Amino acid sequence: MKVTFIGGAGTVTGSKTLIESKGVRILIDCGLFQGIKPLREMNWDPLPILPSTIDFVLLTHGHLDHCGWLPRLVHQGFKGKIYCTSPTKDITKLILLDSAKIQEEEAEKANKGKYSKHEIAEALYTVDQAEKVFPLFKVAKLNEPIPLDAEIEATFTTAGHILGACTIAVTLENKTLVFSGDVGRDDDVLMFAPTKPKKADYVFLESTYGNRLHPYSDTKLELEKYINNAIDEGGTVIIPSFAVERAQTIMFLLWQLKQENRIPNVPYIIDTPMGISALEIFRDNPTWHKLSPVECDKVSKMFLLVSDYKETNEIILDNRPKVVIAASGMITGGRVLSYLTHYIVIPETTIIMVGYQAEGTRGRKLLDGAEEIKIYGQYYPVKANIVEIGGLSAHGDQKDLLNWLSELENKPTKVFLVHGENQPADELRIKIQEKYGYVCKIPLIGQEFEL
Structure with a gap:
């Protein structure tokens, strides 16, 4: 063998x-x-x-x-x-x-x-x-x-x-x-x-x-702090996320924070067609996870679910404060790149990294303090606030x-x-x-x- x-x-x-x-x-x-x-x-x-x-x-x-x-x-x-x-x-x-x-x-x-x-x-x-x-x-x-x-x-x-x-x-x-x-x-x-x-x-x-070792910090408290700080400054929060499991975890935590009146009334957006489809798979497989079907529905209703790219462009050009979850998690592709070309140059923006960032990915470069980032052949100066929440990893x-x-x-x-x-x-x-x-x-x- x-x-x-x-x-x-x-x-x-x-x-x-x-x-x-x-x-x-x-x-x-x-x-x-x-x-x-x-x-x-x-x-x-x-x-x-x-x-x-x-x-x-x-x-x-x-x-x-x-x-x-x-x-x-x-x-x-x-x-x-x-x-x-x-x-x-x-x-x-x-x-x-x-x-x-x-x-x-x-x-x-x-x-x-x-x-x-x-x-x-x-x-x-x-x-x-x-x-x-x-x-x-x-x-x-x-x-x-x-x-x-x-x-x-x-x-x-x-x-x-x-x-x-x-x-x-x-x-x-x-x-x-x-x-x-x-x-x-x-x-x-x-x-x-x-x-x-x-x-x-x-x-x-x-x-x-x-x-x-994953930090034993209060993940919800970190989310609450970063979101409130960004919104208070009139900025947008972008959370690059893996569309499967991670996006749903973040949605659930944000829903809990909203229920507890700990985060503000601004648009909460999930802009990943795959992440939206993954919600359906969650609903169809209740024995595989801890969320009840009722919780799945309640969580979904809090978010604007975006599939159409025209709607993505409208959201990007609307500079009002908001929280956006978009794939991909390591910023290697996907809708999040379109958001970053607009928002990474704005100092009031906060980008929350919530998962493992492999060597050589844009996500790793941002965490390592890159002063500029290449997207679609162009370089963009990194003016946004880059933060990390280590407690959200799906890996042991x-x-x-x-x-x-x-x-x-x-x-x-x-x-x-x-x-x-x-x-x-x-x-x-x-x-x-x-x-x-x-x-x-x-x-x-x-x-x-x-x-």
Whole structure:
């Protein structure tokens, strides 16, 4: 048996792990690389094996860095089955269509503005190519082993993080390989605590926040303070947000603050078509989260839900104070870019960062104090107030990740630390070895291991 780390190693994006056993090839996740240019350029590279030779894809969840390369995989010949939970299937469809549309639009803008280094800018994939993925989906039920081959089965258990997210245990050659996916928090606002694995011969554990503890500050109080300060100065608040789970979490917290009369009567806007569609998925899957159907409806009614781009432009040009939630969470694309081209140069604007910002993304650059930011080929001076609320991350922190390992009944042969930059992964490695005595390995992209 062999495992190859095609992506999601030494970085938090591009998750792809290949298992090969007795002629069967299984790909765990099929994510898009994001962030610094050398990583983004890897999205154009072919896989080290032909996609047509892969038998199965198992998706841990529907975030772009875990599912966003599927259209390329299918376009290049993959014809196998894609297993995931029902909410993940619905979310992945939204994510892929949105990603394809954004890529088509950005290629068109680059060609019109002539700011691409290529003679003709092309989209990584099109909406039509994204839609060709959908017939390959197969729904996995929680805690029910799925027979993939005569001696291979996969079992999905909840991971928290976002709606539908799972840890996947693959049993083959009398060994159990556990792929954590993205591990949620034990005390998340909306999602239930992740299910801890009981048995694993090999563990593939994410390490996004492997060197950090989430602040135990009052998240609602921070939101209240930043919003009131900005509105008092006549400014607008922009919250770049992942459209799935994070946007709904922020909406819920703002609704609570409004109910408690702690934030002012100004327009509250969610401008992400995908985030609005995700609200419907929340309503359709009440057993996956803590919100009741009644709360879902009440939260939605507080917000102006914007899908039409003409309405986006009207809102942007209306300089009255307001609070806007817009995707994407790391400011790599989406509607939030249109808001920033107008508002980032205004000192009264407050931009609240609420999630992990990968290396090389605009979000990371803003948090690192960038004095200017490039959007659509133009540079804009950063005059807005940039703040961060660390308590809103959907990823478990170092304590949560260590706790996730706490119910293993056997000592795994090895723990591979993936989906993390080098320093967080290394600090988590040290902590795991100190607490549990497990052998840990931090793989590099392209590395192969025989198990």
